[in-house]
Amino acid sequence: MKAEGKEEEFSSDLKAVHEANLYIMREIDKLSKRHGISYRMDSGTLLGAVRHRGFIPWDDDADLLFRREEFSKLCAVSAELPEDLKLLLPWELRKGRAFYDFVPRILYLRSRRHGEESAEQEFYEGKLNHLWVDLFILDALPDNPFLSALYRFRQKLVFGLAMGHRMRIELSKYKGLQRLQVLFLSGIGRLLPMPLLFRLQERWAGACTRACRRSGRKTKRSYFSNYQPDFQHCTVENTWEEPYSPFAFEGERFPGPKNWDRVLRMLYGDYRRLPPEEERRPSHSGQIELWESTEREERREEQ
Template structure:
């Protein structure tokens, strides 16, 4: 939910500290990562954070992510946590399929039943980690892969805190209703294992494309050539340097079109909080 503008200095400091820890861990273990989405856009257009952006994003290919997941918990300092999609409400709840590094002494949403349901983990500042999985190049094979991911996502929606069907229209509303109803009958750990198997099934194939399997289906249209993401290069970001995809121009063009053009003034507001973000330490 968008929030009226407020000072993001401490938010950016907290996000930068998380990015630096991710960078440190990845360099130590020779794990490739790259800035992604708005954080990549900020690096290119602003030399750091977009002034009104209140979150941070990185991407990793599946093999690199699996390496990171093995070491993140023991490497992250006190005050930061690594949260995977099957770790909400004792592993029984679904929020999304995105892993995160969280800044624990922070709050970006008002206290509520929903926040408590998710153990307050989604109320913390975080760096989203988007994982790039293999995508077939063939038209129909690509459609089947994305459809299977849509189905599993729909099943997982049955384990959300609350599902608002009013957010959907027409056939999509029916699709979500049916799948989420079936999904409630399937324990979320089972659905999560199904999603993991789907993500991993093509990991050894030499496909020329990637897509973000953790995205909501609305964003499955985002596809990247492997050549854009397999190699990385350093780019200045605030007071340091982080890695970006070697094909950052192509990535940003696909995501934002004319990425150097600023949005209208009324759109230059934080979008990932519903209150002035609190930093406790």
């Protein structure tokens, strides 16, 4: 990524994309250490750390995980991030009237995923047209099997309702009964104000976490409360999680779970096996544009 001043450079080079994502991760890590905020790598980033000691070669984003109380701490100090990074909360799209998903993100503002404007970019005010790091939230899950299933069902339900406020729903991704469910829930969701659905998701997702905080007790398991519906089955034993320990990642070190093998097997099954070559492609399409200030170029040269 080379530029003079704010001159722009288009790149589909994943090496440059990984470098930008590593910069975001590094700044989040510095901020977290400064304020005693606990977090870990998650999903494909954790898989990359274990299997590749860095990014999955064909991946183009990064995933971090915070327990709810730790994420609240991050939000409180996010203004301390460098000026080219910004925390985007899900309800900040179109003043809370639009929906993409329930995942907060740290955006790299000196990037664009697509050089040309599109209806979708305009609908989301251009806020999603950047490289970003996804921030997933881990919440306590009730020990009671019925309540555990209810909590995860509610997250699927509110996601389906919220889809009614997306710019478009790609129905080709869904088949049979699932397609009917998406049509039914999104149709009802259009009749409900999106701010209400955001409040419901927050209240339901963190209900057990807040109850545990009030009572001082702990549950045995936790779940990823802002994962998409098809991953709401994912849960972890709390004994797999803390204390987090450092993992080698692209020549640096970032935290991961204590029992990373169990976490990865829960998420991916046989995670050591590489996917077929035709599936080894970035998850986000488009030519990525990256540019940097002269100040950051000079700082890198000094390092």
